[in-house]
Amino acid sequence: MSLQYDIRKISTAETLDLRQRVLKPFLSKDECINPGDDLITTKHFGLFHECKLVCIATFILEPHPSLSSGFPYRLRGMATDEKYRGQGFGQILLRYGVEYLRQKRCDLVWFNARIKAFPFYEKQGYQYFGPLFEMKDIGPHKVMYKPLIPR
Template sequence: MNYTINQITSTETYLVRQPVLRSGKPIESCIFDGDDLNTTFHLGIYSENKLVGVCSFFKNNQPLITETFQYQLRGMAVLNEYQGLGLGQLILTYGENLLKKRNIQTIWCNAREKAIEFYKKTGYHIIGEPFLIKDIGLHYIMNKIL
C-alpha cells in the first residue's frame, strides 16, 4: 500500500479526530485551543487520496519537562480500519523529523491509557502521575527527547 503524508489544515483534522477521538460528540469538540496559531502544524497521512490519519503539533511547554524547546503532540488518530498497519508510527516519525529540523529538543503528549504501548514502542516515556480528562478518560504525560 502506498501512503503519503502532507501538511493539512486544522479543519481537515476533524475528519479523523471526530470518529476516533470524539466519537458521538459534536464536531466542535474536535477544535483545540491553538489549532490555528502560526506555530502549530497538522499532518495527514493518506491512503489512495483518502485521509486516514492525523496528528497535530503545538508549541507548548509542559512544566515537568526541563528542556526549553518543546512541542506538544495532540490529536493523534488513525481511522479504526487502518489501525495496526504502522501508519501512526509513520506520521509521528515524520512530524518528529520536522521538529528536529526546527531544533526542538523534546516532544510530549497527554496519552490515553489505551495508547501507552504505542508511545512506548516509539520511544516515549511516562512522566508524572496519571490524570483524568473529563468525558475522555485516564491519561499519562509522556515525552521523548528528539
C-alpha cells in the same frame, strides 16, 4: 508488502473528522478544535492512503509545566481511522512529524496519552512522566515525552 502513502501538511478543518470520530465522538466537530490549532507555529500532518486521509497528528508549540525544554512541542489529536489501524500508518506519521520538528530545532515532544495507546508510544521510545490522571469523558491518561537532539 510496502505501504503506499503520502504525508502532507493539512489544515485544522481537515483534522476534525478523524478527531471527532476516533478521539471525541461525544463532541461535535467544532468542539474538537484545540487551543492553539490555528497558530502559525502549529503543524498539522495527514497521512493519505489511496487518496484517503487515514491518520492525523497535530503538533503545537507548548511547554509542559514540569518538563524543562528550550523548544517543546505538544502532540495533540493523533488519530488513525479504525479501518487502518495496525498497518504502521500511525508510526510512520509520528516519526515524520517528530523528524520535521527536530529539523526545526525542537528538543522535546510531549503529550497526554490514553492507557490504550501506551504500548504504541512505548514502542516509539516515549517515557512516562507523573501519575495517572483522569480526563473528563475520555478516561485515564499519563503524560509521555521524548527528548530530541535537534539536527
